[in-house]
Amino acid sequence: MTLAAVATTLALAFVLFLYAVGLRIAHVLHKRNTRRLRNRWWPVLGRAAMESGESLEEILPRRRPFSRVKLLREWCRFRGHLRGNFGGTFDQLAEVLGLINVARRLLKKASTHNKLLAIQALGFLRDQSSWNSIQALITHRNISISVTAATSLIHIDADRAIPLIIPLISERTTWPRTQIGRMLGLAGPKAVTVPLCLAIENAQADRAVRLLQFYESASMNDVDSLVAKILLTRSDPALCAAALKAVRGHLPGPTIARLAKHHAWFVRMQAANVLGRFGRREDYRILEPLLSDDEWWVRYRAAQAIVKLPFLGPNALRKLCNRQSDRYARDILRQALAESGLS
C-alpha cells in the first residue's frame, strides 16, 4: 500500500509536470504560428490600410490562412492600432476573406473570448446587420462584453449609439472610466455634446457627477454654459466640485467668490484651481484668504494658483510670502514657490 501511495502521488505530480511541459510547448508553437501569421499578413493589412491605390487582387496573397479565426484576431489587433483615416480596402479585405461571416458566427458562441472578438470585429467592420445583436449585449452583466459592445455600436453609428449609451454610463458604475472616455472620444463631440449635456442637466447629483467626468468629450462652449448653470442652480457639494473641475472658460466673479467660501473644502479647493487657471487680477483678493484655510489641499491649490498669476513676479511673491502672518500660509506659499523654482 505504501509503495502504491508513493507511486500514485509521484506519478500524478509527474503527469502534472508533463502537462506543464505540454503547455510550454503549446505556448512556444502558438507564439511561432502567430509570428508567422503576422509576418505574412501584417504587411498585407498595412498595404490595405494605406491609400495606395492597389486593388484587393494585388494585395491578397495566393495562400489563404489556415485558420480564419486566428486571422480575424490579427485583423482586429491591427485595426486596434490604426488611428485616423485609412483605406477602404482594409475593410473590404475582411469581407473578401470571409472574416465578417466568421465574426457573425462567433457572436453566437457562448465563450466570452469568442464573443468579445466577434463584437470587436463587427464594430470595426461597421456591420449594420449585427446592430440588434450587439445592442442586446450592452446590458450584459459581464463588464468587458458590455463595454466592448457599446464601443462597437459607436463604431457602427455613433449618433444612434450615444443616446443608448449615455444613460448606461451613469447607471453602470462598474464600467471603467478610461474605457468610457475612449468610447466617447471615438464618437466625437458632435455626437456626444447634446446627449451628454442633457443627461447631466437632468440627472440626480451622484449620476451627474459621474457623467461630468467625461466633459472633455463634449464641446467646450456647451460644457461651460452647462457648468455655469449647474453652479447657479445646484447646491450638492460633490456636483459643484465636479462642475468646477470641468470649467474651461471664465466664470463670473461673484459665483467663484461664493464657491471659494463654500462649506465643503473640496469645493473651495476646486475654486482655487479655477482661479489659478483664470489668472485675473481681481481674483487675487479671493485667493489670498484661502492660504490660511483649515484644509491643507485648499491652501496648497491657492498657493499654486497665486504663484501662477502672471502679474506677480518673483519678488512680489517673496514679499507676499514674508507678509503672511499665518504660519500655515507662509509655509504653503514657500513650498509652492520652491516647486516653481522661485524660492
Add this chain to the structure above:
Amino acid sequence: MAVRLMQLAEWLFFGYFSLIYFVYALLNVFAVFQIRRYLQVAELTAADNVFSSLDLPVSVIVPAYNEAASIITSTRAMLQVEYPDYEVIVVNDGSNDETLQKLIDEFRLQPFPEAYRQRVNCKDVRGVYKSALIPNLRVVDKVNGGSKADAMNAGINACRYPLFCAVDADSILQTDSLRRAVRPFLEEPDTVATGGTVRIANGCVVRGGFLEKVRLPGNFLALVQVVEYLRAFLYGRMGWTQLNAVLIISGAFGVFDKEAVVTVGGYDSDAIGEDMELVLRLHRHFKTSGEDYKISFVPDPICWTDAPEDLTTLGKQRIRWQHGLGQCLSKHRSLLFDRRAGAVGWLAVPFFVVFELFGPFVELAGYVFMTGAGIAGWISLESAGVFFCLAIGLGILLSTSALVLEEMSFHVYPNIRDLFRLFGVAVLENLGYRQLTLVWRVKGLIAWMRGQVPEWGEMKRSASLTEQ
C-alpha cells in the same frame, strides 16, 4: 485505551493533512478559472492600454532603512515605471548607513520647504528633499520609527496623489506593473487596495534599474523560494480574489486608496506584519460600516524582490512572518464568524487561523508523532509510510500545480530548462526544506504566544539588486 488514542491521533493527522491539501486544491481550481478569465480579457484589450487623462495619479512610497547597497538601483527602477502621472517618495527611516547621502549625491537632492502635514501618526520628519534632476522624486528624511509601518506613514503624509503604491526598497517594479495594478481602481471604483505578484529577483540581470534578463537564481534557497512565491501568489491569492477575501497584500508591492488608508489610521507601527494588518483593518472598517469595497489581487503586475540566500536570514524572516500572522489574526479576531464579515469572516480568516497559523504546529506534530509512533510500534509502519507519502507527495503535487498555473499564464521564465529546474525544486523542497520551514513557523508561533519581540537581523543582499 492507549491504542485507541493512538488510532484517533493517527486519523486526526490523516484527516487534517487531507483537508489542508483539499482546500489548497480548491483554491487552485478557483485560481485557474480566475486567471483564464483575466488573460482572455487582457489579450483583447491589449490595444486599449493607452493612457488617458482619466488615469489616476499615483505616489510610489519606498521606505528605506539602511538600504545603501540597493537604494539607487531600486529608486532608478521606480523612476522608469511607465505611467503618465506619478511621484516617487523615498522615506529614509533614520538609516545609520549612507542611504541618504547616496540619494543626495545620485539625484542631486536639495532641501525642500515642504508644508508637511501629519495625517497619520509617525515619528518626526527631519527634512524633505527634492531632486534637482528628476521633478517627481522627493526624499523624506525622518527619525527612525523602528518599523517599516512608521516610514510608510511618513510617506503617506507626504504623498500628493489619491493612490499610493507601497514598494520595498529591495524591490524593483517591472515597467508596466503600476499601470496594471492601478487598473482595478479604474474598472471598479469601489476598489480600495490591490496587490500584485512578487517574484524573486535573485539571479536576474538588473542594470541601471532596468530588469534586463529574467533568470532563475543559482542559490538553492533562493530557487526554492521561487516555487514558494509561485504557490503563494498564483493560487494563494488569486483564489481568494473571487470571494473579495484577500487578506494579504504584500508589503513589497501594493496599491492603496490613500483616503481609505488615512480613514483607518494608516499603518500600525506596532504590527510586525504591517501589510496584512492594514488589509485586515480595511476589511474590518468596510464590513462594519457596510460600505461597498473591493480588495483585489492582480496576477500579472510584477515586482521583483530580493530573497534571503542563507538559512539564518531566511529563518528569521519566516519566524517573523509567522509571528506577524499571529499578531494580526489575534488583533482582528472580531472578524472571525462576524455576521457582517461575509467570506472574510466565514472563510478566509478561519482558513488562515486553522491552516496558516496553527497549521505548521499540527503538521510538525504529525511528522513527529507518525515517526515516533511508527518506530515505537504504536501504529503500523505502513500507516506511517502512507502518511509521509501523502504529506510529501501532495506537497509535490501542489508545487507542480503552481508550475502549471505559471505555464497557463505568464511564462515569466523564458527557458524551458527553467521549467525542468523548477520541477526538480518542487520535488526537492518537500524533502527537508518544507519541514524546516515548519520548524521556523512553529518558532514564530511560540514567539507570538509568548509575546516576544521579533528579531529582524541584517539582510544580506543578492548580487542582482546591489550596485556594481
